[in-house]
Amino acid sequence: MTDEFSSVWSYRLKWLYLLLLVATLMVPVFYNLYISFNKFGFGAYNYEFTLQWYSVVFQDQLLLSAFGWTMLLALCTVMTAVPLGLVAAKFFKTTRFKVWFVALLLLPLFVPADIVAASLLVFFKNLSFSLSWLADMTGLSWLGGWFDLGFMTALIGLIIYTIPYIFIVILITMGRYHPQQTEAARSCGATAWQAFRDVEFPQIRAGIFSAAAFTIILTFNEYTRTSMLKGGFDTFTSVLISQMLNTGMSEQSYAMGGIVSLVAILTIGGIIAFTMLRVQSLERTQRLKVNADMSG
Amino acid sequence: MKNTTDIAVESIGLSKNYGTVTALKSVDLKIASGQYYVLLGPSGGGKTTLLRLIGGFLRPTNGQIYLHGHDVSNVPPNLRPTSMVFQSYALFPHMTVAGNVGYGLKLKKLPSAEIAEKVVAMLSLVGLSGFEDRLPHELSGGQQQRVQLARALVLESDVILLDEPLAALDAKLRKDMCFELKQIQEQVGITFVHVTHNQEEAMTIADRIAIIADGELIEEGTPQDIYREPVKRFTAGFIGENNIVDGKVTAVKGTQAKVDVGSTTIAANSRSKNLSVGDQVAVSIRSELCRILGENEKNVRNVQKIPATYVEEFFLGLTVSHLVRLKTGADMIVRESSDRAGTSEFSEGDDIYLAWELGDARLHTS
Known part of the structure; x- marks a missing residue:
């Protein structure tokens, strides 16, 4: 709310505060990017723009393989967790026990990542052991191996991690959706699925795509759970962090950090730009029609 | 199947509970085909619950609902011969007026040319010719309700259900829309079941009125009977x-x-x-x-x-x-x-x- 009687300096100070806050949050990211484009690397007196460190990253087979695994994990997480989060959000809108529902669904967010990861690790180890024993006892060999540490366990860990975020993002978009529209569609002869596909989905699409984008970013950035549950393969972040721990920050590390940051910034920036352009386009169309009416 | 073909809607012992709360208590009701029937009563009395039970948006706790003699008590809304007009916010905002009105016809897989023809005819009936390409947010409240009505009428359902369709309109527009609704109903001859808490609105449009309060059907009759000769004390206190x-x-x-x-x-x-x-x-x-x-x-x-x-x-x-x-x-x-x-x-x-x-x-x- 704007207080029209407040001083103009108060208004300017608020903007100054906001810009300083954003700058404080973003300076490390941009500093990392700045270094990643310097031919002479971190701490050098001279600066010469280069893409060579990025080139090194994209020529490194280990990193490319890790990047591939990370993308695959991200895609599988999106394909699984987004529908699950959507169903949870839809159920939340209709349940009478909203407080309990939210509390239970968001609870995993409040448990430290290493605790969740360690718990899942022990759980999968025991489950894997039990299933292997059962496979040996019954001769049903297909029972074993499902929960050996690997892609499947890392995926489950990421699904558990991302669902609460997806739920919140979709729920925010759903807040503007009126359920009468679903009933109106049913009244027109639509099945529940047709009503969702034709009426609800187009209106919450932005939330679902935002949740998907956010899930990709979360998957890229996640280290603790993925490292403990991934088994034998590497992800982009796990390579980056192990390089930092083992050999310290190299120019290549800054470039890898830059890639992760750019993926996040471009995804979120793209969504914001698309949304703003869409709103402007709708407003322009509306104004044109109103003008046409008034002149006609 | 019951042999009462001139009865469009019939409920027998219809009740609805939400947990321990009883929203509707064993209502018996008959609505003749082609009537403009109004469910009138105070807020929270159960009239919208009754309408939603007829439309299939709620499942009855007890009792049956018959539409033209067919038991539809357990039939979902999309398979009932009813169409509903809601109080507000029920137009699909991402579809044009034509898209909204033609949506049900599209689901019926009618040819595009036939859909377009029916949409134009229906928009003409509700006085919105030339509005086909507008989006819902470009329409006034009254125009939006007309689009909802056109969307319901175009499906040629046996019964049109109207849930407080004029409640969000200002007094003058509400009055005008009352007359228009009545004229349109007489023109198309379809059974209209209209829920309202506004007695003036009910008196203006109804062929018959049912007073619903505390989950019960208090009294039923023509507007003249209800106004001049109310049987129940509640009716006398509520009407006029x-x-x-x-x-x-x-x-x-x-x-x-x-x-x-x-x-x-x-x-x-x-x-x-x-x-x-x-x-x-x-x-x-x-x-x-x-x-x-x-x-x-x-x-x-x-x-x-x-x-x-x-x-x-x-x-x-x-x-x-x-x-x-x-x-x-x-x-x-x-x-x-x-x-x-x-x-x-x-x-x-x-x-x-x-x-x-x-x-x-x-x-x-x-």
């Missing part, structure tokens, strides 16, 4: 502006009963009710049929009267209301046309009589 006095029957002679109302005894027609001395009853008189007699007129004969005190006068534009207070403390209203009303001859605190003709009073036993 009635003065209601409670009392006890002290004598019954032929078709007339004497009722002790505290400060005096009045006479009322028993309306074919089996009355006994000692029965608790209520007597209602429409405010426009009451008049005020001064102290000097207390011997006027052939009228029923109760001693009272004059309180004050309210100018309401079309009418003037006079507030009088009975000796029991109950407030009563006497209403007259403002054109006929001069400056009141009574002042606050004057002893007066609230009077009416014998035939104007209605006696209620429940």
Whole structure:
């Protein structure tokens, strides 16, 4: 709310505060990017723009393989967790026990990542052991191996991690959706699925795509759970962090950090730009029609 | 299947519970085909629950619903021969007016040309020709409701359900839309079931009215019957502006009963009710049929009267209301046309009589 009687300096100070806050949050990211484009690397007196460190990253087979695994994990997480989060959000809108529902669904967010990861690790180890024993006892060999540490366990860990975020993002978009529209569609002869596909989905699409984008970013950035549950393969972040721990920050590390940051910034920036352009386009169309009416 | 083809909607023992809360208590209702039927009652009375049960948006706890003789109690909304018009926010905002109206036809997989033809015809019927390419947010509230109506009518369903369709409109537009709804219904001849809490709206459009309150069907009849001869005390209190006095029957002679109302005894027609001395009853008189007699007129004969005190006068534009207070403390209203009303001859605190003709009073036993 704007207080029209407040001083103009108060208004300017608020903007100054906001810009300083954003700058404080973003300076490390941009500093990392700045270094990643310097031919002479971190701490050098001279600066010469280069893409060579990025080139090194994209020529490194280990990193490319890790990047591939990370993308695959991200895609599988999106394909699984987004529908699950959507169903949870839809159920939340209709349940009478909203407080309990939210509390239970968001609870995993409040448990430290290493605790969740360690718990899942022990759980999968025991489950894997039990299933292997059962496979040996019954001769049903297909029972074993499902929960050996690997892609499947890392995926489950990421699904558990991302669902609460997806739920919140979709729920925010759903807040503007009126359920009468679903009933109106049913009244027109639509099945529940047709009503969702034709009426609800187009209106919450932005939330679902935002949740998907956010899930990709979360998957890229996640280290603790993925490292403990991934088994034998590497992800982009796990390579980056192990390089930092083992050999310290190299120019290549800054470039890898830059890639992760750019993926996040471009995804979120793209969504914001698309949304703003869409709103402007709708407003322009509306104004044109109103003008046409008034002149006609 | 029941053999009652001229009955469009029938409910038998229909009830709906939400946990321990009973929203509708065993309602039996018959709506004839082609009628404009209004479910009228106070908010939270159960009328929308009844409408939603008919439309298939709720599953009955007990009882059955028949549409043209077919039991649809467990049939989902998309498979019922009904279409619904909602109070607001029910147009699909991402679709144009034509898209909204043609949506149901598209689901029926009609050819595009036929859909376009029907949409144009229906928009013409509701007075929105040329609005095909507009988006819902580019329409006024009244236009949006017309689009909803067109969307329901274009499907040629047997029954159109309207859930407070005019509640979000301003008073003037609501009045205009009432007339239009009635005209359209008469033109298409489809059964309309309309929910409202606004009695003026109900009176304007209804062929028949059902009063729903506390989850029960209180009374049902034509608007004239409901207004002039309400059977139940609740109806008399809800419809129009009635003065209601409670009392006890002290004598019954032929078709007339004497009722002790505290400060005096009045006479009322028993309306074919089996009355006994000692029965608790209520007597209602429409405010426009009451008049005020001064102290000097207390011997006027052939009228029923109760001693009272004059309180004050309210100018309401079309009418003037006079507030009088009975000796029991109950407030009563006497209403007259403002054109006929001069400056009141009574002042606050004057002893007066609230009077009416014998035939104007209605006696209620429940």
